[in-house]
Amino acid sequence: MDPIKYLFEKPVLNGRMSRWTLMLSEFDLKYVPLKAIKGKVVADFLADNPVKETDIVNTWSFPDEDIVHVEDDVWDLYFDGASNNMECGIGVLIISPRGEHVPVSIKLDFAVTNNAAEYEACLLGLQSANKLGVMKLTVHGDSSLVINQVTGSWKIKSSSLAPYQAKIEELEKLFEEVRYVYLPRRKISSTTHQNAR
Incomplete structure (x- = not known):
């Protein structure tokens, strides 16, 4: 659960939480949940903006080619x-x-x-x-x-x-x-x- 939503929507709070709510109340804040991005929007964007194959080859670079040591797992x-x-x-x-x-x-x-x-x-x-x-x-x-x-x-x-x-x-x-x-x-x-x- 989102902690800000918890603070603003909980009817009774004890201790530190109630003090925080009291201090935040002077600013007249209101909790608004973040809207989710629909998966179709991302798919539509990718379909409207295809990546050309030539761009892929040219944009791939390996800046760390000269690193010799790689950490093991x-x-x-x-x-x-x-x-x-x-x-x-x-x-x-x-x-x-x-x-x-x-x-x-x-x-x-x-x-x-x-x-x-x-x-x-x-x-x-x-x-x-x-x-x-x-x-x-x-x-x-x-x-x-x-x-x-x-x-x-x-x-x-x-x-x-x-x-x-x-x-x-x-x-x-x-x-x-x-x-x-x-x-x-x-x-x-x-x-x-x-x-x-």
């Missing part, structure tokens, strides 16, 4: 998982190239180790990014075990973590590009302290 994914005697939980933050944030968090109803919780968080992040239609992704995590095993730098020794690795490899096929970045905890905490000042 790479999304960022941050994951974290934690497990203790009381409960287990995982969290994911997906950030679009335009800076939009999509947070996801889940409390796990089953007991897992800390490493398994980190893998669960990574899996949740990849699944969520896939559902959002993401094709290029940079995955950030503070678990050196998960990041190094997923990238192939370390071998998987635990049989309980092997299914996670297989599932992640399966999910990676759904993306054009997936890159993993290890974020040490001390780097995250120092950044947090600097931002808090």
Whole structure:
């Protein structure tokens, strides 16, 4: 709804809105809605003023031909998982190239180790990014075990973590590009302290 129309047509207003209405009343304003442009008018105008083909070729110019760098549509994914005697939980933050944030968090109803919780968080992040239609992704995590095993730098020794690795490899096929970045905890905490000042 149009806020000006709301102010002038609402019979009873409280607080700040009533003060605004009172201040605007001395100007004897009246709300008149904007008339819509009919689609036929635009179609008639385009039919009456056709564009010549020669004009199209001559008017097309590419002023940025010499730009070498073009920004990619790479999304960022941050994951974290934690497990203790009381409960287990995982969290994911997906950030679009335009800076939009999509947070996801889940409390796990089953007991897992800390490493398994980190893998669960990574899996949740990849699944969520896939559902959002993401094709290029940079995955950030503070678990050196998960990041190094997923990238192939370390071998998987635990049989309980092997299914996670297989599932992640399966999910990676759904993306054009997936890159993993290890974020040490001390780097995250120092950044947090600097931002808090």
